[in-house]
Amino acid sequence: MSTNQKQNDVSATDRVSRRQWMQDALRAIAAGVIGAATGLMATRSKASTHVWQLDPTKCTQCGRCETACVLKPSAVRAVHAYDMCGYCKLCGGYHHPQAKRIDSAAENQLCPTGAIQRTFIENPFYEYTIIEERCIGCAVCVKGCSQFGNGSLFLQVRHDRCVNCNECAIAVACPADAFLRVPTEHPYLLKGQRNEDTV
Amino acid sequence: MKHGTVWMVLAGIVAFVGTLVWQGRPRQPAQQVANPAQAAEERILSYNRQIEELSQIDPALVLYRETHAWTPEGLDSVTAIAVDDTDHIYAGGGNTVVIMDAQKNMLRQISLEDNVSCLAVDEQQNLYVGSTHMVYRVDKHATEAQRFADLGADAIITSIAVVGDAVFVANASSRTVQKFNPDGILELVIDGKTGLQDTTGFVIPSPYFDIAPGQGGTLWIVNPGRHRLEEYNLNGERITAWPEQSGMRVESFCGCCNPTHIARLGDGSIVTSEKGVPRIKVYTSRGRFIGVVATPDDFDSHDVSLDLAVDANDRILVADPYRSQIRIFEWND
Ligand code: SF4
Ligand code: SF4
Ligand code: SF4
Numbered sequence: 407m408s409t410n411q412k413q414n415d416v417s418a419t420d421r422v423s424r425r426q427w428m429q430d431a432l433r434a435i436a437a438g439v440i441g442a443a444t445g446l447m448a449t450r451s452k453a454s455t456h457v458w459q460l461d462p463t464k465c466t467q468c469g470r471c472e473t474a475c476v477l478k479p480s481a482v483r484a485v486h487a488y489d490m491c492g493y494c495k496l497c498g499g500y501h502h503p504q505a506k507r508i509d510s511a512a513e514n515q516l517c518p519t520g521a522i523q524r525t526f527i528e529n530p531f532y533e534y535t536i537i538e539e540r541c542i543g544c545a546v547c548v549k550g551c552s553q554f555g556n557g558s559l560f561l562q563v564r565h566d567r568c569v570n571c572n573e574c575a576i577a578v579a580c581p582a583d584a585f586l587r588v589p590t591e592h593p594y595l596l597k598g599q600r601n602e603d604t605v
Numbered sequence: 606m607k608h609g610t611v612w613m614v615l616a617g618i619v620a621f622v623g624t625l626v627w628q629g630r631p632r633q634p635a636q637q638v639a640n641p642a643q644a645a646e647e648r649i650l651s652y653n654r655q656i657e658e659l660s661q662i663d664p665a666l667v668l669y670r671e672t673h674a675w676t677p678e679g680l681d682s683v684t685a686i687a688v689d690d691t692d693h694i695y696a697g698g699g700n701t702v703v704i705m706d707a708q709k710n711m712l713r714q715i716s717l718e719d720n721v722s723c724l725a726v727d728e729q730q731n732l733y734v735g736s737t738h739m740v741y742r743v744d745k746h747a748t749e750a751q752r753f754a755d756l757g758a759d760a761i762i763t764s765i766a767v768v769g770d771a772v773f774v775a776n777a778s779s780r781t782v783q784k785f786n787p788d789g790i791l792e793l794v795i796d797g798k799t800g801l802q803d804t805t806g807f808v809i810p811s812p813y814f815d816i817a818p819g820q821g822g823t824l825w826i827v828n829p830g831r832h833r834l835e836e837y838n839l840n841g842e843r844i845t846a847w848p849e850q851s852g853m854r855v856e857s858f859c860g861c862c863n864p865t866h867i868a869r870l871g872d873g874s875i876v877t878s879e880k881g882v883p884r885i886k887v888y889t890s891r892g893r894f895i896g897v898v899a900t901p902d903d904f905d906s907h908d909v910s911l912d913l914a915v916d917a918n919d920r921i922l923v924a925d926p927y928r929s930q931i932r933i934f935e936w937n938d
Pocket of ligand 1: 460464465466467468469470471545561576579580581582583584585
């Protein structure tokens with residue numbers, strides 16, 4: 407046990423609660439976004455009892471979600487399960503596999519549109535947040551996170567954008583058969599402990 | 606003069622037409638942005654190529670070869686492995702541990718209430734088994750597991766190491782290593798903090814937190830969030846740590862939580878295994894890269910956690926859960 411155990415315990419508690427607070431805060435933000443999206447979706451697809459969604463456990467990150475959608479940019483975006491994230495300094499979803507430096511310089515970032523924000527929390531933890539407006543659903547970050555990380559980044563059809571085609575063009579193109587119809591009341595298939603009520 | 610002018614005009618025309626033809630040439634696929642589907646596919650392919658490049662290992666660096674591979678009788682999967690001083694092999698998978706002699710003959714089989722996460726054996730061939738938040742002890746020749754220490758419902762036990770009569774248990778949940786005496790009494794908690802220089806201690810982004818006995822009564826602890834190995838004395842004081850930096854090169858560690866497992870060779874060198882780009886490597890106890898034991902081509906999945914053990918002949922035993930096999934790698938003469 408280290409000599410300044412008590413001091414460390416206090417600061418550790420403080421840090422944990424700070425980190426927890428940030429996670430909670432971010433979840434609340436995500437809840438707002440997804441909640442609003444769900445509301446919008448409900449008005450848009452009144453007639454429909456089911457909507458299209460992709461199962462992130464089946465997705466093989468082929469890249470077709472970006473281009474096969476009838477919408478440009480795609481209705482599919484990256485989502486982050488914060489409770490699964492390792493908050494790593496060197497993030498497989500954020501950093502290029504052959505990044506020269508572990509920093510936020512554009513040449514070291516994997517995302518082609520700079521849609522992931524990297525925020526310093528405390529040494530050595532960093533928080534990674536998707537800037538949805540910039541995300542094109544290319545799946546590269548998802549690939550990197552599943553290759554090297556905990557698989558906390560994943561794709562979802564965002565229902566504030568999706569027009570709920572009779573036959574989803576991505577479902578037709580998806581080589582992993584990851585697309586399915588889900589009930590309108592539960593339109594997301596989220597990883598981690600997130601769900602539509604609690605995020 | 607007249608001829609010269611004609612030639613100059615002709616040269617100008619040729620240059621002009623040449624420029625038009627050059628401008629109108631078909632573009633290389635890399636410069637084409639007109640086909641977004643191709644561009645998107647190329648982005649993924651380019652990522653895959655980079656991973657392949659990272660996975661390429663110069664054959665001159667590969668110092669070991671695989672000599673044995675088998676699925677032990679009584680196990681459906683192999684996730685944990687240990688070897689004792691007499692080269693008996695202990696393998697865990699699901700809620701079962703099997704004990705084999707060096708010729709792979711089954712000696713004993715032990716069932717637990719929960720899944721086995723890690724194994725360690727002391728000099729008297731008593732076995733310690735980590736299972737969720739509980740450490741069990743199986744005495745030499747016994748077939749029943751006795752509760753040795755309960756680390757609490759929140760604990761995630763990832764590794765056990767026996768150094769002398771001290772039993773060290775890594776708990777990924779509390780990010781600490783706990784030291785127990787032979788009666789299962791907690792004596793010390795190592796948090797990896799070294800005062801002002803390091804106030805964070807062990808960084809455990811996911812449940813990979815391995816420990817192994819060092820040479821001369823020390824303990825090696827992996828600090829996976831920092832891609833670092835740290836050596837401690839039995840009072841929990843840090844003696845050394847390496848490497849200084851993470852990196853993507855073969856001699857470095859990268860990704861989330863690497864190295865995932867370690868084991869010690871007879872001369873004190875350290876064997877490491879990694880996930881993401883799965884590979885097994887050897888370093889001196891001071892952190893100098895010696896070479897490669899197994900390359901990514903030796904494994905069927907990138908997402909594989911490879912527990913390690915070393916026998917009396919410095920053969921490296923690997924628990925490969927993807928193939929449900931124990932695999933042995935030996936120095937390539
Ligand atoms: S098309 Fe299917 S496999 Fe490809 S990125 Fe989308 S969900 Fe994943
Ligand atoms: S890498 Fe692709 S999927 Fe990930 S955030 Fe950037 S644009 Fe979105
Ligand atoms: S249903 Fe239509 S809009 Fe929605 S994701 Fe599929 S193709 Fe895009």
